[in-house]
């Protein structure tokens with residue numbers, strides 16, 4: 001069996017980043033920037049007032065002095081007149097500083113008197129001017145590749161970017177296999193269960209920025225599998241769940257070269273997720289996940305989501321981890337890398353008592369997956385360990 005990091009590298013090796021497309025700025029959030037965006041202008045494009053008040057030409061203290069108010073500057077309405085010593089311009093936040101002025105005296109520190117203003121307090125150190133280009137300057141870059149956050153979008157908009165070059169959104173075809181499966185909302189027979197994995201995997205794929213194509217459940221027959229493979233055409237990544245083990249009805253564990261499946265590896269030293277496989281199906285990268293729901297979801301986080309990010313053009317990286325304090329002692333780990341469902345509390349992180357890979361309620365309650373490397377020695381409460389967060 002290969003290690004988790006060998007398996008992840010093996011999956012990255014199957015992937016080619018998708019080409020770029022142009023989208024309007026409104027559709028850019030969450031997409032991966034494919035080419036550097038360059039600011040076309042300085043921001044602010046002029047020295048701007050930071051406070052509502054009076055713009056003055058005098059650099060020294062004006063306490064007790066009365067100035068002549070000779071004009072007004074507001075945001076979007078520059079004052080074209082030059083201001084000299086002994087004069088002031090009424091000014092509002094965001095307005096361009098009139099020529100001749102060097103600072104703003106806050107309105108609260110003044111007393112207005114018709115065409116004049118008298119200065120009460122004045123600290124000339126506080127200029128209340130935002131210099132031209134102090135936010136960003138023409139030619140500044142927002143570097144590719146990065147997943148665009150709402151904070152990036154506000155910057156792109158300010159840079160006067162109406163359209164953005166992003167990588168095409170990966171399309172992930174998801175198929176679940178099993179004679180026992182019926183869809184949520186159907187009435188299962190006594191020997192049937194609800195096909196939950198596909199829904200969770202589709203949500204994980206979409207969380208990672210992909211479009212998910214959730215295919216109908218595939219029965220445990222070769223013809224059904226072949227027909228389902230046809231429905232994967234055009235996808236950038238194919239993800240299967242179930243049928244990966246060695247049972248008589250586990251079709252995906254068999255030699256499927258006649259259906260166009262080339263397997264690059266099968267079985268990984270991890271828990272849950274041992275019967276994981278990856279390869280290509282008719283030339284498209286494919287990841288085969290085990291059917292147990294927790295195995296499927298853990299492998300979706302550890303392999304599918306990083307694969308989607310890489311397809312979208314981000315640097316290939318494992319799922320992010322945090323360092324967390326252990327709240328309880330843990331015995332030595334076995335030979336497989338263990339992803340333990342765990343809860344976060346004031347004392348630190350505690351694994352759930354049962355780590356069975358079928359327990360969906362515990363998975364839903366878990367805050368993190370504690371990662372225990374193979375043969376990790378016994379750990380004491382209070383030690384720091386690595387964990388993959390399950391909540392934003």
Ligand SMILES: Nc1nc2c(c(=O)[nH]1)N[C@H]1C(S)=C(S)[C@@H](COP(=O)(O)OP(=O)(O)OC[C@H]3O[C@@H](n4cnc5c(N)ncnc54)[C@H](O)[C@@H]3O)O[C@H]1N2
Nearest residue numbers: 176194195196197198242243244245250274290291292295
């Ligand atoms: N002799 C061996 N048996 C098993 C081994 C092994 O090494 N030798 N490995 C075990 C491990 S580990 C896992 S994980 C499972 C995974 O096997 P499969 O990928 O073949 O999964 P299935 O048999 O199809 O299903 C397992 C389990 O999960 C339920 N399931 C399947 N699909 C879904 C779905 N879409 N939604 C909800 N639940 C699903 C299914 O009903 C089974 O209960 O194999 C062990 N066996």
Ligand code: MOO
Nearest residue numbers: 272273274295357
């Ligand atoms: O690896 Mo299986 O994924 O233990 O349940």
